[in-house]
Amino acid sequence: MRIVHTSDWHLGRTFHGVELLADQRRALTHLAELVAAESADAVIVAGDVYDRSVPSADAVRVYDEGLAEIAAAGAQIVVTSGNHDSPTRLGAGSGFAAAGGLHLRTSIADIDRPVVLSDAHGDVAIYGIPYLEPDTARRHLGVESVGGHTAVLGAAMTRVRTDLAARRTRSVVVAHAFVSGAAASGSERSISVGGVETVPAETFSGADYVALGHLHSPQRVTDTVRYSGSLLPYSFGERTHRKAALVIDLDADGVSAVRAHELPVVRELSSLTGVLGDLLTDEQYDAAQDHYVEVTLTDPVRPTDAMRRLRERFPFAVHVQWERPHSGSGVDYRSRVRGRTDAEIVASFIADVRDEPTKGERVLLERALRAVVGEPESDAAELTLFDIEAIVAESA
Template sequence: MRIVHTSDWHLGRTFHGVDLLDDQRRALSHLAALVAEEAADAVVVAGDVYDRSVPSADAVQVYDEGLAQIAAAGAQIVVTSGNHDSATRLGAGSSFAAAGGLHLRTSIGSIADPVILTDAHGEVAVYGIPYLEPDTARRQLGIDEACGHTAVLEAAMDRVRADLAGRDARSVVVAHAFVSGAAASGSERSISVGGVETVAAEVFSGADYVALGHLHSPQRVTDTVRYSGSLLPYSFGERTHRKAVWVIDLDADGVAEVRKRELPLVRGLSSLRGTLEELLTDDRFADAEDHYVEAALTDDVRPLDAMRRLRERFPHAVHVQWDRPHAGSGIDYRSRVRGRTDAEIILSFIEDVRDEPTKGERAIIERALRDVVGEPEADATEGELALFALDAIVAESA
């Protein structure tokens, strides 16, 4: 039997405010094409199908289209829920969906109710363990005292092993958890509120293969315990990742082979650094023109309208920041303002956040300070005078 392991689709997620649904639709089409090419019997999705518990109508439509393409490729589908999903919403209609080859395992009550697949060697039992929040799941799992992720997953696996003991079947466990020894990429949401969220791989002992979700980088914890990673990169920290799925071949004795299949790149990510003029004209940045781009500008003076100008060359630029050269002396603010006049404090502030004030701006500052000194607040501290003057500058500029 051949199974494709994927997870963390995060349908509906945005990237620095940019809607990713079109990219996700393309990625699911690539996944369906891979399933057809591999002639896979089943696809398992290890949680975080959606990015939020109440997905948008458009995200649900992309999910529906993706499932239809995978089913048309000839595979049955087993889905469990992650910490981003609403288990109840994702699992709605599970009894009817199963008739069409979509098997939803999103509740604690279904942990010991495997999806049974068959091949020439007999049965394969696929168990779905949804994301288990310890405080809310422990009582349903028969745990009376407060506990952590290890305890609830051990209790869930006890149910799996007890059911498996009564079957003559190979087994696959699909779970959403943070297993120690694996590396996070930075775009995952923590699954623990206080305490330790990681669990040992040994918790899943007894299963022939464990298909994990939650971490966004494809990686091997053990030969038979693996993360497939996310469908797309969801942070610039993932720009060097090659997104992938695992293809698992089961023979009569269990896992015969596990292969990594990289997914086609939908859109690259690039982190660029230089002056605005360099980014707009230098040929060495040409490869990033169709990428999502974050740019760190090193101009001596903060460029005006930088994002609009960047998008003339990089239409998918999503983030820009000004890294002023020689900024950051390491001196705390109190030390910087000690012994300086109000005018010097204000002029320094303007220079720090923009550039050197013009003669006209200096005149406005001096006039504003004179106006403040003539008011009852004349007894105020230097810092307060500076704030009053800044308010006067803003009012006059408006």
């Protein structure tokens, strides 16, 4: 039997405010093409189908179209819910969906009710464990002590092993969890409860293969306990990831091979650093013009209207920040302000976030500070119309 393991579609997610549904739709088409090319018997989705518990209508449409393509490619589909999903909404109509080859496992009651598929070597039982929130799941699983994710997943696997012992067949467990030995990428939502977030890989002992979701980079915990990673990169920290789906082959004795199949890149990510003028003209940045781009500007003075100007060359620029060159002095804040006047501290702040205030701006700052501390108006120099005009001209 051949199974394609995927997870963390996060349909409906935005990337720095940019809508990703078109990219996600293309990625699901690539996944369906992989299913057809590999003649896969089943596709596993290990949680976080959606990015929020109440998905938008457009996200549901992309989900429906993606499932239809995968089913048309010839595969049964097994889906579990993750910490971003609403188990009730995702699992709606599960009884009817199963007749069409979509098997939804989103409730604790279904943990020991596997999806049973058959090949020339017999049955394969696929157990779906939805994301289990420890505080609520432990009561349904009969866990009396507070043991975090390890306790509730251990209780869930006890149910799985009990059912499996009666079947004596090959097995696959699908779960959404943070397993010890794996590494987060930074774009995952924390599932820690009381500081207990990770579970040991031994929790899942007894299964021939464990298909995990939650972490966004493809990675191996053990030979048969693996993360497929997310469908797309969802942070610039993932720009070096090669997104993949895992292809698992089962023979008569269990897992015979696990292969990572890289998914085509829908749109690459680039992090650029430099002065605005160079970024807008230098040929070395040509390759990033069609990428999602984040930019760190290093101009001595903060450029105005930087994002608009950057998007003229990089239409998919999504984030820009300014780092003043050599701004780090290594001196703590108390030492920096000791012995300085209020006007000097305010001027230093303006220099840090923009550039050095002009002479005219310093006059305005002095006048404003005198007003704040309540100095008599006669102590503050009056500004004539000529003074104001000179200050405006200097600032311009």
